[in-house]
Amino acid sequence: DTGVSQDPRHKITKRGQNVTFRCDPISEHNRLYWYRQTLGQGPEFLTYFQNEAQLEKSRLLSDRFSAERPKGSFSTLEIQRTEQGDSAMYLCASSPPAQGAFGYTFGSGTRLTVV
Amino acid sequence: QKEVEQNSGPLSVPEGAIASLNCTYSDRGSQSFFWYRQYSGKSPELIMFIYSNGDKEDGRFTAQLNKASQYVSLLIRDSQPSDSATYLCAVNMDSSYKLIFGSGTRLLVRP
Numbered sequence: 001d002t003g004v005s006q007d008p009r010h011k012i013t014k015r016g017q018n019v020t021f022r023c024d025p026i027s028e029h030n031r032l033y034w035y036r037q038t039l040g041q042g043p044e045f046l047t048y049f050q051n052e053a054q055l056e057k058s059r060l061l062s063d064r065f066s067a068e069r070p071k072g073s074f075s076t077l078e079i080q081r082t083e084q085g086d087s088a089m090y091l092c093a094s095s096p097p098a099q100g101a102f103g104y105t106f107g108s109g110t111r112l113t114v115v
Numbered sequence: 116q117k118e119v120e121q122n123s124g125p126l127s128v129p130e131g132a133i134a135s136l137n138c139t140y141s142d143r144g145s146q147s148f149f150w151y152r153q154y155s156g157k158s159p160e161l162i163m164f165i166y167s168n169g170d171k172e173d174g175r176f177t178a179q180l181n182k183a184s185q186y187v188s189l190l191i192r193d194s195q196p197s198d199s200a201t202y203l204c205a206v207n208m209d210s211s212y213k214l215i216f217g218s219g220t221r222l223l224v225r226p
Binding site for chain 2: 031033040041042043044045048050056091095100101102104106107108109
């Protein structure tokens with residue numbers, strides 16, 4: 001296991017379409033995080049999971065966004081009815097037990113372009 | 116007011132100089148502070164974290180924290196062209212595992 005894996009790396013979609021991204025964390029990491037980063041800005045927190053439980057969600061995560069981590073392993077982030085403002089890099093990170101914020105490893109991200 | 120503020124730069128320094136990157140934060144409940152480096156098109160990578168007032172050194176990097184002034188900085192000694200990147204400051208409160216990031220400072224190290 002070499003790191004956090006995200007798929008796809010790039011996604012171009014038409015406005016109004018639904019998209020789903022996948023994140024595979026480092027296997028022994030129990031916490032998984034989703035962030036969104038737009039050009040010239042730092043990553044913005046969206047949500048995080050501890051095992052399969054979604055423990056915190058940002059107000060940025062509108063009704064069109066949903067995230068799951070059904071078996072406490074990989075996670076998916078779905079955006080319904082995409083808008084141009086959703087264009088961004090979506091970053092996934094994971095951290096091991098007892099390290100929390102000190103042990104983040106980020107994936108390479110999924111770049112979403114909504115046209 | 117943004118929770119974590121950084122000057123967007125670019126900060127341009129000659130090779131071999133000291134680069135000084137600064138960050139202020141608004142929430143006095145912030146407990147831990149992180150510096151990440153992000154190359155263009157890549158994901159952030161952790162350089163250092165600090166949670167006690169004072170200085171913390173790791174190789175060419177020194178993080179400085181002043182909780183009374185709500186200020187954290189990163190010094191990069193003997194700057195190299197390979198240090199050219201965006202440096203992100205992030206803060207964390209013990210009650211949460213999320214990180215609040217600043218918008219980053221772009222550093223250019225001139226050969």
